[in-house]
Amino acid sequence: MLFKYIRLYIEFFKQNIKIMLEYRADFIIGAMASLFMQMSGIFFVWVIFKNVTTLQGWTFYDITLVYGLLMLSKSLNHIFFDNLWVLGPQYIRQGNFDTLLLRPISPLFHLIANRLQQDGIGNFLLGLVITVKSLYELNLNLGIKGVALIILFVVSGGAIFAAINLITATSSFWVVNSYHLIWTVYSVNEFALYPLNIYHKAIGIILTWVIPYAFASFYPANYFIHKGYEQLSFISPIVALVLWVIALRVWRFGIKNYTSTGS
Amino acid sequence: MILLKKMLAIANINIKVILVYVSAVWANVFVNILQVVILYYIWMAVYGGQTQLHGISKSQIVTYVIISRIIFINGIVSWGINQWISDIIKDGQISIEMLRPIDFQLMTYARRIGVLVFSMILYGVPVIVVSKILFGISLPATFNSGVLFIISFLLAMTINFLVEFFIGLIGFYTTNGWGLQVFKEALLSFLSGALIPIAFFPGWIRQIADFLPFKDIVYTPITIYLGNTSGEQAIKSLLFQFMWVVVLLLCTRIFYTTAIKKVTVQGG
Numbered sequence: 001m002l003f004k005y006i007r008l009y010i011e012f013f014k015q016n017i018k019i020m021l022e023y024r025a026d027f028i029i030g031a032m033a034s035l036f037m038q039m040s041g042i043f044f045v046w047v048i049f050k051n052v053t054t055l056q057g058w059t060f061y062d063i064t065l066v067y068g069l070l071m072l073s074k075s076l077n078h079i080f081f082d083n084l085w086v087l088g089p090q091y092i093r094q095g096n097f098d099t100l101l102l103r104p105i106s107p108l109f110h111l112i113a114n115r116l117q118q119d120g121i122g123n124f125l126l127g128l129v130i131t132v133k134s135l136y137e138l139n140l141n142l143g144i145k146g147v148a149l150i151i152l153f154v155v156s157g158g159a160i161f162a163a164i165n166l167i168t169a170t171s172s173f174w175v176v177n178s179y180h181l182i183w184t185v186y187s188v189n190e191f192a193l194y195p196l197n198i199y200h201k202a203i204g205i206i207l208t209w210v211i212p213y214a215f216a217s218f219y220p221a222n223y224f225i226h227k228g229y230e231q232l233s234f235i236s237p238i239v240a241l242v243l244w245v246i247a248l249r250v251w252r253f254g255i256k257n258y259t260s261t262g263s
Numbered sequence: 264m265i266l267l268k269k270m271l272a273i274a275n276i277n278i279k280v281i282l283v284y285v286s287a288v289w290a291n292v293f294v295n296i297l298q299v300v301i302l303y304y305i306w307m308a309v310y311g312g313q314t315q316l317h318g319i320s321k322s323q324i325v326t327y328v329i330i331s332r333i334i335f336i337n338g339i340v341s342w343g344i345n346q347w348i349s350d351i352i353k354d355g356q357i358s359i360e361m362l363r364p365i366d367f368q369l370m371t372y373a374r375r376i377g378v379l380v381f382s383m384i385l386y387g388v389p390v391i392v393v394s395k396i397l398f399g400i401s402l403p404a405t406f407n408s409g410v411l412f413i414i415s416f417l418l419a420m421t422i423n424f425l426v427e428f429f430i431g432l433i434g435f436y437t438t439n440g441w442g443l444q445v446f447k448e449a450l451l452s453f454l455s456g457a458l459i460p461i462a463f464f465p466g467w468i469r470q471i472a473d474f475l476p477f478k479d480i481v482y483t484p485i486t487i488y489l490g491n492t493s494g495e496q497a498i499k500s501l502l503f504q505f506m507w508v509v510v511l512l513l514c515t516r517i518f519y520t521t522a523i524k525k526v527t528v529q530g531g
Contacts, residue, residue, distance in 0.1 A: 029439045029442035032442070033441070033442045033445035033446055033449075034445065036446060036449045036450075037445055037448065037449045039449070040449040040450075040452055040453050040458070043453060044458050047459050047463055047464060047465065047468075048305070048309055048459070048463075050463070050464075050465040051309065051316060051317075052309055052311075055305075055308045055309065056308050056311075175279075175282075176279045176280065176282070176283050177283045177286070180283075180286040180287055180290035181286070181290075183290055183294065184289075184290045184293050184294065187293070187297055188297065190297065190298070190301055191297075191301060193301075194301070194304075194305060198304050198305065198308040199304045200304070203300075203304075
């Protein structure tokens with residue numbers, strides 16, 4: 001069963017790569033544009049640190065590590081789960097969702113595998129550069145265990161992003177346009193670009209227990225740079241799992257309520 | 264009875280459609296307030312125990328964050344006029360727009376003012392009100408600063424329009440209007456001082472930012488508002504803004520005439 005889906009995903013993947021190569025100029029402009037956007041964000045942090053040496057006890061590279069980890073998680077979600085954003089407008093409202101239901105595979109899997117978003121690739125590479133550079137500058141000797149943990153943390157982070165988007169995207173079964181709800185909840189991740197302890201406590205609680213984006217950046221970073229929050233770093237994979245269990249339940253509930261458009 | 268049912272169904276659909284617009288406004292306001300909150304805490308951490316950095320006090324920076332966000336939403340980040348120009352170039356609608364008995368650029372300017380007023384009321388006002396409740400926002404330093412700020416703001420929006428117009432015309436050479444918009448956003452959010460006051464920039468970047476016209480979109484009006492630029496200096500800033508309006512107007516005019524020729528060639 002699992003192997004069947006892996007094989008299938010590889011087939012979808014190949015098709016998506018073909019589409020990408022077909023529109024090469026758009027691929028390059030898209031990747032460059034979002035890369036440029038992200039660079040202006042990191043540039044902001046850089047200028048801030050031209051004026052101060054630490055921010056609430058965090059050095060420049062401490063913060064770029066948090067920043068880089070979030071970028072990696074976010075871009076995994078951007079590359080592989082981007083189709084969730086258009087579930088409402090492109091699938092449900094136009095009646096294309098029926099096609100997914102007719103296929104002999106999980107409609108959710110089909111929906112996700114249908115698109116590979118090239119715009120996220122530039123961000124992934126930039127996130128990788130920032131993370132590696134930060135770890136190097138912080139003189140952290142990771143070893144194999146450390147590298148494996150980083151991969152686990154980033155994958156968990158990506159899963160957290162995807163699960164939250166899945167929950168909000170499921171609202172497409174009831175409302176005309178789910179985009180604004182997805183966007184509103186998603187935008188909360190911007191808090192997680194910086195260390196949680198610079199904010200009011202309430203914001204920290206929300207980012208940890210309500211919309212837990214902090215598990216995609218702040219807590220994993222704490223495993224490597226001990227700032228007093230490391231006891232929570234290992235929970236990231238568990239948070240991701242729990243969120244997916246919830247998200248799948250919500251999704252099933254949504255699909256039960258689905259009635260096709262008449263057209 | 265059946266008629267009533269039908270009417271209710273139609274009403275229901277329309278309510279759903281209106282709700283889409285309402286939720287768009289709410290989402291937009293929420294996201295912008297969220298940005299203000301993040302920047303507020305970052306700046307509080309940056310200032311720490313200090314009350315003043317680069318001639319900007321701790322309470323001034325809060326006002327700076329809020330006003331720059333307002334200008335950012337209504338100027339730089341809004342889809343603005345460049346996207347529209349790119350679109351009408353792409354689908355050929357531009358030929359009809361050019362036939363109208365009014366100068367194309369002037370017509371676009373009027374259009375931009377309409378968008379500005381609309382987004383100011385819909386997005387600007389709620390962000391100001393909520394930010395004021397959360398963090399407080401100080402009034403213009405003096406009555407004169409207030410008046411000069413208004414003039415400076417109008418000049419800033421004109422400069423912003425001309426930059427947008429210029430970028431829109433690049434649409435004659437590439438079809439990726441979205442890419443241009445993102446580039447504009449990234450570049451301007453920085454060089455205008457919308458993210459960080461120019462005074463905080465290190466040496467050479469500061470020189471570049473000071474030289475370019477983008478600082479006049481956000482940084483210049485706000486320093487006038489805060490009273491950090493006042494008197495003779497403020498007048499000088501306004502004159503510089505005006506000079507940029509003239510320079511950019513000439514540039515866009517020349518670019519427009521050149522680009523139009525390309526259309527004629529294509530059409531011929």
